[in-house]
Amino acid sequence: MGHLRIPALPRNFFSVLCQSMSKALEINGAHKSFDGVEVVKGINFDIEPGEIFGLLGPNGAGKSTTINMIGGVSHIGSGSIRVFGKDVVDDYMDTRRMTGVMHQEVTLDVFFSIAQALRLHSGYYGVPYDEKWANLLIDRLALGPHIHKKTNQLSGGMKRRYMVAKALIHRPKLLILDEPTAGVDVELRRTLWDFVQDVNREGTTILLTTHYLQEAEEVCGRIAIMNKGKIVACEKKEDLLQTFEQKKLRIRVADKISDIPAALTGFTPKKIYGNHGLEFCLDLDCSASTVLDGISNSGLVVSDIETEKPSLEEVFIRFTEEGSLTSEL
């Protein structure tokens, strides 16, 4: 009678299992101060494996400091940060090899060409240089014609492309992009986001910051808004866009108007634009027909109608503008 053979598990089975069950990133109560000024004020948020997560905020909000704490460039004041279940302080060897960081500032090793620098960078992460992967990066980021140039001989856009390649050369599980498209042309932005989304589809979790809110709206699944060192919103993109539960309704009428018709004074806020346009902010569940009825009752003839849901930019401004700070999360 044959014995039941239990297949041997790989030595690192449980650690791999734990990692795969962990969140890609957990930030718990992280604080950071510089010279007594608190720039990150006890923030908390998580990123699930496979997400593209946007961390948005005005300049000086603390985004780059947060990224620096994740990557190990900054010491954590207090609190904890974990990458795939590993603590970035106690298990820094593990967390750093799983993370690729593209910094906001252009950082170059000026002694080397792109080809040399990519080879070295793969090694810095303890990963043997993978020619196929490197060629794919070079190809997708259109670095081919410049591969033997010294890094300081590249144009601004090329430097950004090279920095993306550098952050990805060791095939990280968590890719952090700190304003990757700052100051680069539309073509690069488009190809970069296409590539980033492809990388994400293959399993890499992405944390990005950008000031191009339209781009964040297009690629991010969840978004956190950071202001003055605090996370003031952290939701799925769709939920965030519904936060204020209002939409814009723009109506163009045939007749010239100078005042809001009396039948429409109940709708607030409202304004006249041009000589023929009326703009209203309505609750999302409010039907436009009630406004149209009011216009019809006022004897006006509608020539065009347009509705617009709130954009991420509007949500962002409301969360971050002076005096509208919501409670921290």
Place this chain on the structure above:
Amino acid sequence: MNYKPNDIFFPWLPFYSLLKREVLRFTSIATQTVITPIVTASLYLFVFGVHLGGQLSILEGFSYIQFVVPGLILMGVVTNAFANTSSSLFFYRYLGSVVELLVTPIGAFRFSLAFTLAAMLRGITVGVVIWLISMLFTDLPWANPVMSFMFIFLTSFLFAQFGLIAAILSNTFDALAMYTNFLIVPLIYLGGMFYPISMLPSAWQTISRFNPIFYMMDGFRQSVLGEGDIPIRLSLAIAAALALAAWVIASYMIWKGKRLRL
């Protein structure tokens, strides 16, 4: 796309890659890092050793050029080991590109070791080439080659650590240059490179004994010529103790991330 996040990790590959980077850095600018110090030392050899040295004899049984060559070799080792770590790490900090390394899984010990070994290689390379050039002018007896190697090893290690410390403590090029101009060069010149300290007035002899380079200079020369001012084992012990202390300080600074991490 056939791409998956990576699970492979070779623990010593980050160290090896950083060491390779450091060696490639100084060899890629060899005119500045290797050729220039060799030319300088050759001029010293010609002027002090061959030309003036013919009229001097300060150590019985040896020509002046034989006396001065070990000093020139050691000067090459000291200045180049120091210059390599100090300029490389300082540039990393100054250009902000040090963050490229700070986010990688290179521990403080291996970080320090990679910089140190590359600096030692540069220092020893320059020292060996100076010795080879000196063979055109004179022969050295090499009384104790093992000791010679140990002094060269410890000296290059010690000044590589000094270079790391200076690079961390300096915030400007001027500050970094001060370490070379006001510390390293005076210590070399006052450490008995061109003369034995026994020729000095007794007060200066006492002061010279506080100069760490004096022990390395005297010990190394003694290992080459077989003659010196103090027991060679004492010089070796002092060199080893200084190297250990500098290594602990530099490693501690890197481990704490002093002026490297925010």
